[in-house]
Amino acid sequence: MTKTTKNWLYAIFLIIAVLFPQISKAQIFESKTGVDTLTFAERISLRTNAVDWTLLTPNLGVEFDVKSTNWNRWAVGLTLKTKWNTPATFKNRVFYNITEVRADFRNYWRTRQINNKVPAHTGFIDRLFSCRRRVVKHPKTTYYRGAYMSFSDFSIKFGREGHQGKALSAGITYGIIKPLYAFRTGNTLDLDLGFDAGFVAVNSEKFIYNRADNCYTRTKQGSWKVVPFPMPTAARVGFVYRFGSYPITKKYRxxxxxxxxxxxxxxxxxxxxxxxxxxxxxxxxxxxxxxxxxxxxxxxxxxxxxxxxxxxxxxxxxxxxxxxxxxxxxxxxx
Missing domain, CATH: 1.20.5 (Single alpha-helices involved in coiled-coils or other helix-helix interfaces)
Incomplete structure (x- = not known):
């Protein structure tokens, strides 16, 4: 792991360490100042992606609502996942090491029933980003759209040749949130289904494992290259834990x-x-x-x-x- 990546990790852990005491403090001392006004704790949620956990990659994200008013539908998030220096398998032929920091900016919205005076969007693409519906079939479902940026440091090898380097990515994010469970304390657990897609710039070098010398030999020097077409960069089957007495069905109105x-x-x-x-x-x-x-x-x-x-x-x-x-x-x- 490079020095730059370590500095990023230290910064992320410092942010989380500062936020966690504020969460508990806000839950104890803060109170609502008016109708539809969220406390500091109610504006914070924690999230994790089960897809990365299936790849044995621990990950944790923090999301914060931009404003304290309940009709605010904008939120910023920061997610960290890391899996480094893991034991290699198949006699050092297969391994998967990655550290990534991802920031996103989301806009949440719900579908709403309209009258006959307003035209409804019927096209597939229009329906993905439109709230207009003749009939609201899923009133408890919340949709989101937005943009993301990510930086990753990776070292991957599945065959004879491996790749290691850095990558930058930026693009759009889209998904849905469904409520799962409400705790007695008022906190809630939601299901997050979504994906990210965008452009990727990679600085990757190639290497092979030399069994005779029991070492890795670089075969190609890396340089920054931009993938000339957009590509999927993340898939989410995640869980979101929200603090306070405002579940997702009451927020982002x-x-x-x-x-x-x-x-x-x-x-x-x-x-x-x-x-x-x-x-x-x-x-x-x-x-x-x-x-x-x-x-x-x-x-x-x-x-x-x-x-x-x-x-x-x-x-x-x-x-x-x-x-x-x-x-x-x-x-x-x-």
Whole structure:
């Protein structure tokens, strides 16, 4: 592995090491600041390609949404795969070593049902890049398109002659995302099916294995050459792990739909406030009437009770005076 490739690897690992603490911190402390606003963690996703794993090539990618608004449909990604200094097989005749750094810029979109006033795209090529559909058959499927650039350092040998060198590539990326599983924490797992195609520039030298000397001999000096036609450069059957409570089915929405739902939410809140104010006014009015009537009845009852109490005191006084008079008369007769 060359010094330049090692520097690239150190830079990628440093970026990942810096991002991972931010992910956990954002999940704990950050909160939404408004409707359809994503937190830092919800804008990050991790991805890996099972096709490279079948070639025993470890790989990991990080994707970050450009904006925090949910109607943003642009994201940037960085993927690293490396398999180097692996044991050779068949007595040093077959080996596959590669390190690659790939950056991409994606635009996510979904198909939407249109009315009869807007023409639908019916051609195969048009349908690949158009959102217009008479009938939306896969409402949970998210499509993406974009561009990529990659740099790779490789050393490959499958037969008598091997190739080693560097390669640069740039082109387009296209694919679909399907939701797979939602965890209890809110994080989700998606399936990524896609491919990359573009132009490739290669600086490759040839070598052979000399069995007698047990060494590799270079047979052709390398020089930069551009492949004169576009070619496929990657195939993806991957998995995407998303953080936060925004799955792929809720992200990358159309701005009109997001605005309409936001306005509905605002109107609902305003209407609820009006209803609460009316209820409070009615409640206060009813309570005022009840309060006034209660004290009127209470005061009337208090006056009546006071008069009854005074009458009872007079009667009791008269009865007591009569009893005292009779007692005094009895004592005199004795």
């Amino acid at each position: 159309w701005r009109y739909d997001a605005d309409a739902q936001y306005q509905y939410r605002i109107d609902s809140i305003a209407n609820q406030r009006v209803v609460d104010a009316i209820n409070k006014h009615n409640r206060d009015s009813v309570e005022s009437v009840i309060y006034k009537e209660f004290w009127q009845v209470y005061d009337s009852a208090a006056v009546v009770n006071s008069a009854k109490a005074d009458s009872m005191r007079i009667v009791n006084a008269k009865l007591k005076a009569e009893a005292d008079r009779k007692q005094a008369e009895a004592d005199r007769l004795k």
